[in-house]
C-alpha cells in the first residue's frame with residue numbers, strides 16, 4: 327500500500343504542485359492519477375520514488391516513510407515507465423531491459439535470460455533482442471519500457487503516460503496486454519494519464535487532480551461515472567458518462583430471448599410471426615438474420631443478413647452488447663457462450679434496464695478479483711475524497 331498523508335509540494339517560485347493530498351494506492355491494484363494538465367499528477371507520482379521531495383506531509387510504502395530509504399535503493403524496488411519509453415539509444419533491447427539486473431550485479435547470462443523472458447511476456451519477438459531502440463516502432467519501444475521496469479520484479483510500478491505517444495490502435499493493444507500482464511503479476515501500480523477513457527479502462531481506483539494540485543475525488547471507475555463529486559469531475563468524465571457506465575453492467579443479468587432463435591431446419595411457418603429470426607446451425611452457432619414473414623421454404627434456403635458482432639454473456643459488458651445491437655441488421659444483440667453457441671438475443675430497452683452497479687464484470691482480462699471499493703468500503707467524505 328502506498329499512502330499519501332497530507333502531501334504538499336510548493337516550488338520556490340510559489341507554484342503549488344500538490345496541495346495537501348491524502349490518498350491510498352492499494353497493494354496489487356492499479357491506481358490511476360488523472361486530471362487537467364499541470365494538476366500535479368506527475369509530481370505526485372514522483373514523490374513515491376523520491377524524484378520529488380514534498381515540502382509538507384509524507385509518503386509511505388507499507389507504512390514506512392520513503393524518506394527513511396536511500397533513493398537509489400528505493401528505486402530498485404520501484405519500476406518506472408515514462409512516455410517515449412526513455413530507452414538508452416546505444417544499448418541493445420535486451421541490455422536496455424536488463425538495466426536494473428546489471429545494476430544489481432546479476433551475472434550477464436541470468437540478466438539476459440530474464441530480459442528474453444520479459445520480451446516474450448510483453449509480446450516482443452526474440453529477434454528484437456539484438457536490435458537498437460531506433461529500429462523499433464513507438465509501440466514496441468513502449469513494450470521494452472514496460473519490460474525494463476519489470477526486470478527486477480519490483481512490487482511497485484510507476485507509469486507516467488506510458489502509452490500516450492502511440493496511435494490509438496496500438497495504444498488499445500498495449501492497454502489490453504498491460505491488463506493481462508497485471509492479471510498475472512498483481513503489482514501495485516500508479517499510472518498517470520490525462521485520458522479519462524484510459525483511466526476508466528485501466529484503473530481499479532481513479533484519483534482526479536485539478537490545477538493547483540488538488541485531489542478532487544478518489545473512486546472506482548463505476549462510482550466516478552455514476553457519482554462525480556462535483557461539476558469539475560462531471561465535466562472531466564464527459565457528457566457520455568451514461569454510456570460509459572454500461573461498461574460496468576453485467577450481461578449475465580440480461581434477460582435474453584430464445585424465441586427468435588431458430589435452427590436451419592425451421593420453416594416459414596415457424597418464422598411467420600417473427601419480425602427478425604436469428605438462424606443457428608446444429609451447434610447453435612449463429613449463421614445470420616432473416617425477416618420471418620419473408621421466409622418461403624426452410625431457413626436453410628434463405629439468403630441471410632450477417633450476424634454482425636456478438637457478445638459473450640457474463641464476460642462482455644452491456645456496453646459491448648449495446649455495440650453488438652447497434653451493428654446488427656436486426657437491431658438485436660446476439661449473446662453467445664464461451665464456445666460461441668447462441669444463448670439468446672436482446673435489444674433496445676432491455677439493454678438499458680440492467681443496473682450499472684454491483685456487476686461482477688470489470689474489463690477484459692479481469693481475473694475475477696473483487697472490485698476495488700470492496701477492499702476499501704470507506705464512504706466518500708463531503709468533499710468527495712474517499713481516502
Ligand SMILES: Nc1ncnc2c1ncn2[C@@H]1O[C@H](COP(=O)(O)OP(=O)(O)OP(=O)(O)O)[C@@H](O)[C@H]1O
Pocket residue numbers: 337338339341342343361362363364365366367368369370520535
Ligand atoms: N521545478 C518546478 N518549478 C516550478 N514549478 C514546477 C516545477 N515542476 C513542476 N512545476 C509545476 O507544478 C505543477 C504540476 O506539474 P505536474 O507535472 O505534476 O502536472 P501534471 O498534472 O503531471 O501535468 P501534465 O498532464 O501536463 O503532465 C505545474 O504547474 C508545473 O508547472
